[in-house]
Amino acid sequence: MSSQYPYMTRRTFLLATGAIAATVTLSPGELLSENRRSIQRPIPSSGELLPVIGMGTWGTFDVGDDQAVRAQLTEVMQVFFENGGTLIDSSPMYGRSESVVGDLLKATGNQEAVFAATKVWTDGRQNGIDQMRQSKQRMGVEVMDLMQIHNLRDWQTHLPVLREWKQQGWCRYIGMTTSHGRNHQDLERILATEEIDFVQFTYNLEDRIAEARLLPLAADRGIATLINRPFQRGDLFRKVKGAELPDWSAELGCRTWGQYFLKFIVGNPAVTCVIPATSKVHHMKDNMDAGFGLLPDAAMRRRMIEHYDSL
Numbered sequence: 596m597s598s599q600y601p602y603m604t605r606r607t608f609l610l611a612t613g614a615i616a617a618t619v620t621l622s623p624g625e626l627l628s629e630n631r632r633s634i635q636r637p638i639p640s641s642g643e644l645l646p647v648i649g650m651g652t653w654g655t656f657d658v659g660d661d662q663a664v665r666a667q668l669t670e671v672m673q674v675f676f677e678n679g680g681t682l683i684d685s686s687p688m689y690g691r692s693e694s695v696v697g698d699l700l701k702a703t704g705n706q707e708a709v710f711a712a713t714k715v716w717t718d719g720r721q722n723g724i725d726q727m728r729q730s731k732q733r734m735g736v737e738v739m740d741l742m743q744i745h746n747l748r749d750w751q752t753h754l755p756v757l758r759e760w761k762q763q764g765w766c767r768y769i770g771m772t773t774s775h776g777r778n779h780q781d782l783e784r785i786l787a788t789e790e791i792d793f794v795q796f797t798y799n800l801e802d803r804i805a806e807a808r809l810l811p812l813a814a815d816r817g818i819a820t821l822i823n824r825p826f827q828r829g830d831l832f833r834k835v836k837g838a839e840l841p842d843w844s845a846e847l848g849c850r851t852w853g854q855y856f857l858k859f860i861v862g863n864p865a866v867t868c869v870i871p872a873t874s875k876v877h878h879m880k881d882n883m884d885a886g887f888g889l890l891p892d893a894a895m896r897r898r899m900i901e902h903y904d905s906l
């Protein structure tokens with residue numbers, strides 16, 4: 596181990612490796628073709644393991660019938676599953692995304708492998724039920740793995756229905772979402788008082804508000820966290836445009852800024868899974884690579900922040 600990197604001492608490496616060992620178990624089915632294993636974290640309410648890199652679909656999967664566009668997204672999805680990905684997050688709010696995900700899961704033969712997550716985004720009990728049934732049909736799954744309430748919309752009406760669905764086995768987990776700082780206080784109250792399996796919110800190098808309360812609260816309450824907008828919709832790449840990666844980030848296995856951004860997020864032990872969205876095959880490869888190898892410990896994550904903030 597080189598000592599020229601003050602933050603990547605032998606101890607740091609052991610801590611980082613230890614963090615992974617504490618969260619990963621290996622089974623033959625999880626061995627990938629290249630004998631690599633993806634980093635996984637348990638869903639606290641069940642112990643089921645989830646790969647730390649998932650996939651978002653806002654914008655990227657809202658496409659029509661253009662064969663070239665669909666062929667590209669088919670490859671994006673193939674690369675996702677080939678690299679150990681399972682969780683795909685969608686919503687009826689994302690236009691045709693749920694249907695396109697459903698079509699491509701079928702086309703790539705991944706209907707069994709997927710951990711399907713979507714949301715209810717409407718007002719009223721019956722509208723919610725109708726929408727959730729439609730989402731299952733569109734995504735082509737018998738049981739929705741995770742049903743979330745989108746941006747807390749009419750959550751007092753939907754939450755009892757989601758509980759009923761979980762009890763009936765029509766969905767396996769239930770959750771709540773928000774993004775970019777909206778509804779954080781309401782969300783905190785819900786996390787503190789309601790029994791839910793997952794919470795989804797924004798967290799990235801630019802927007803670190805969730806570090807103060809949401810992430811520790813979710814960890815305390817045993818609630819899995821899905822992290823949306825990991826690249827702040829691409830703003831992070833615009834900020835670092837033209838800047839070289841710091842040498843020391845290579846010790847974590849970062850070859851690109853995308854991996855730097857994602858490893859920073861999943862290095863936080865309160866994060867269960869991050870859901871970057873991309874329409875490009877090479878970006879999907881890039882993102883999936885962040886879910887292998889080492890993760891930064893607290894000291895390294897502080898250094899990553901300092902460096903990013905200095906740009």
Ligand SMILES: NC(=O)c1ccc[n+]([C@@H]2O[C@H](COP(=O)([O-])OP(=O)(O)OC[C@H]3O[C@@H](n4cnc5c(N)ncnc54)[C@H](OP(=O)(O)O)[C@@H]3O)[C@@H](O)[C@H]2O)c1
Binds near residue numbers: 822872873879
């Ligand atoms: N309230 C909610 O429930 C809520 C709110 C926001 C988001 N979400 C979920 O979170 C997901 C992610 O958030 P997001 O889609 O808003 O934004 P994001 O993942 O932070 O950023 C997506 C942008 O990053 C680019 N990108 C992806 N990988 C890249 C890479 N390796 N290198 C360079 N550029 C890359 C993509 O462009 P390319 O296509 O060119 O790669 C796209 O423009 C959403 O898709 C959605 O599923 C949920």
